[in-house]
Amino acid sequence: MTLARLAAAALATAAALAHAYPLDAYESTGIRRLEGLRLANEGKVRDVKQPPGAMLPLADVDLRLVGKTWDLPAPDPQFTRQVQALLDGGMDQYGLGVLDLADPDHPRYAEHRGDHKQNVGSVGKIAVALALFQALADLHPNDTAARMKLLQSTTVTADGFSQWDHHTVRFYDPATKKLVRRTIQPGDRASLLEYVDWMLSPSSNSAAGMVMREAMLVRQYGTAYPPPEPEIKRFFAETPKKDLTALFERTFFEPITRNGLDLDQLRQASFFTATGKRLVPGPGESYGTARELMRYLLRVEQGRLVDEWSSREIKRLLYVTERRIRYASSPALANAAVYFKSGSLWKCSRPGACGEYRGDVENYMNSIAIVEAPAATREQYYMVTLVTNVLRKNSAAEHQGLGTRIQKLMAQPPRPLAK
Incomplete structure (x- = not known):
């Protein structure tokens, strides 16, 4: 340098x-x-x-590809081989994509089993964020200030849709400077924007349940949003289940296709809480692929997810300012700005046969990340999407290790593009 x-x-x-x-x-x-x-x-x-x-x-947490409308380029064979060489395990246990944007006019894309589809767990919360921002944009298409006002001024009170979850969130009182970390309980009040932050930063399922409730209410009530709490209770208690499922599809499925994404490759089809699933039956399976998750991130950076304002807010909400975990916890990324979401699901064949993130039947670990490294100069600029099922290994550590190896690769001078 x-x-x-x-x-x-x-x-x-x-x-x-x-x-x-x-x-x-x-x-x-x-x-x-x-x-x-x-x-x-x-x-x-x-x-x-x-x-x-x-x-x-x-001000520096901003979009970097505004004005560019290209879709994912075809995978570069040489770059793909370099990325595949970093995998530690059976090749059929990984689906991944790496998009090198160091030269945004000449992006390089590597992909391995990019169309492999599985439940991506909490990564599906990015589809919830899309649904909410699309509903707000439809309500106020030319007034982003009105959208932000709704996010900040709408007070959400946790109810049964928030139950239950083991993830703790930060309750901080600026007046007393008192910090408490605990799970969300019925009756907890916060702004809608805080619930979105809780959904994405510590990945609270309880917060996700409330955000999903609110997205459906925005879609249902329009300019009458937010309805009073008694009306919310009445609506979900008295509306036929089939109508609630139809509203769910309008709220969470339509924004996927409206934004140029493939619903057959990415969708969140149920609530993240048990009570939410009971109150609103989900219409099928939830899943994602490395390729479609990459297209989601690319559209965020291009300002094409809903619109430029919504894309910018979603990117800011994904900026890791909680404790870094899994892929984002790689020591090699300590100096990098990381925009990140992860999700896991694991299952053991019998009690004691395996443990957390070490499933021997299923061991799903999924990560998406935009990396700008180092944050001060951003010499490396790339995106990673991972959809893995590496059985019996600590998948959190596996993703952390991949984060280290990929960052090392991206810090090297790029080789000439394959012919």
Whole structure:
């Protein structure tokens, strides 16, 4: 690196540490956990501190491919072989895609079993985010301020749709500077935007249940949204199940196809909570593929998921400012900005035969990530989607290791494109 680039990197890093995201986001979003994390980074609140890559200013968490409308390029054979060489296990246990965007005008794409389809667990929450932002855009097509006002001013009170979940979320009170981490319980109140953040940052199923409820209500009530709590209870209690299922499909399936994605390759077809599934029957199976998840991320970066405003908000919501886990926990990514979601499902043949993330019948682990590394200079810029079923291995550690190996590959000077 030249002296000029080193100086630029140092200045950018200093700026990021001075006004770091999430440090500057509480006032503009109302997401209270961000203020708690800001103070934790200053040593004033007891909580985890963020790595350097999680310290971008809000203004720098932005879309980088706006104006580009190309779809995924054909897989490059040479690049694909390089990526396949990083896999540690049976090749039929992986589906993945890697899109190198270091030169956005000449992207390189590697893919292995990109059309392999399986339940992607909590990664399906990105389809919920799409559904909510599409519903808000349909309600206020030319007024993004009105959309943000609804997200920030709508108070959501957890009910049966939130039950149940083991994931804890951060309840932070800026007035008392008190932080509590616990599961969401009926009666918990927060803004709709905070529930979306809880759904994506610590991956709370309870929060996802409430966000899915709200997305359906936006679709159902339109300009009368939000309805009062008694009306919400009446609607879900008295509406025939078949009509609720039809509303579910309009809310969560139509946005997939409207945004140029393939519903046969990506869909979330049920609630993330047991009570939600009982109240609103889901219309079939949930699944995703590495290829379609990559197309989702690409459309986010291009500002083509709903619209530019929605794409930007979704990318910001995916920026990892909680504890980094699985793929994102790779030490090689500590200095990288990572926009990330993961999800897992595992099953053992009998009690004691295996353990968490080590299923011997199913061991699904799924990750999506946009990586800008290092965050200050962004010399590497790429996307990764993983849909894996590596039996009997710790799949969280497997994804972490892949994150390290892929980052090492992407940090190397690119070889000439295959002819």
